Amino acid sequence: MSITITAFERSPDGGKGLARDTRVRWALEEVGQPYDVRYVSFQAMKEPAHLCLHPFGQIPTYEEGDLALFETGAIVFHIAEQHTGLLPKDAHARARAIAWMFAALNSVEPSVLELVIVKFQEGDKPWSKERLPLVADRIRQRLGQLSTRLGDADWLDGAFSAGDLLMVSVLLRTRPSGILDEFPNLAAYVARAEARPAYQRAFAAQLAANTGKSLAG
Structure with missing residues (x-):
């Protein structure tokens, strides 16, 4: 059965890899599964x-035969469960990788998204300038905790997993603010993930869809 995902017809980030369809593209590339993309305005x-596919009117969605899914965490988890390459075989290591998936979306991403909202959706509000440093400090607290846990390891728990894929996808959103660079080991962690061939293919596909350009130019 063929896989079809949805993505923005024109992504708000202009193809910089921050839209959530990149996470699903990346997961599919990691496990070697071909897919089609239906672009949605x-x-x-x-x-x-x-x-009918996404009750909240967002992207991405995932369709495979009679199965239709929404929410990137659920989609990536499904891909990781169905194919080898994103979850360890050892039961305990597998459970820890899944815990990191939840941590990325529940413990780290909310404050990161709050920063995006304050800067771009509420930037014209009189209180936004006062709120912005508070939100940034909450992100720093989370990243400080994550930085301590990662230490000098390459990945969060042994080999690269779906937990790393989602965590890096979230951390990428902190790069424009400069906060990521305050934690050198996290910046290196993100760079390692970006260097993976699967990520490069996913990023290139999203970039080409939005700009008509390849990574080479």
Whole structure:
């Protein structure tokens, strides 16, 4: 059965890899599964056909035969469960990798998204300038804890896993603010993940879809 995911017709980030379809593309590339992409406009995302796939009118979605999924965490978890390469075979290591998936989306990403909202959606509010440093400090606290746990290891728990894939995807959103560079081991961790051939293919596909350009130019 072929796999089809949805993505922005024109991503708000211009193809820089921050849209959530990149996470799903990356996971599929890691496990060597081909996929098709159906590009959806902002208007189409709110129409009944798409709302049947994603009740909150967002992207990405995942379709494979009779199965339709939404939410990147659920999609990446499904991919990791169905194919080798993203979850360890050892039961305990597998459970820890899944815990890191939850940690990325539940413990780290909320404050990162809050920063994006304050800067770009609430930037014209009179209180946004006062709120921004508070949100940034909350991110620093989380990244400080993550930095301590990672230490000088290459990945969060042994070999690269779906936990690293989601954590790096979240950390990438902190790079434009400069906060990521305050934690050299986390910046190196992200760079290692970006160097993976699977990530390079996923990034290139998203970039080409939005700009018509390849990584080479």
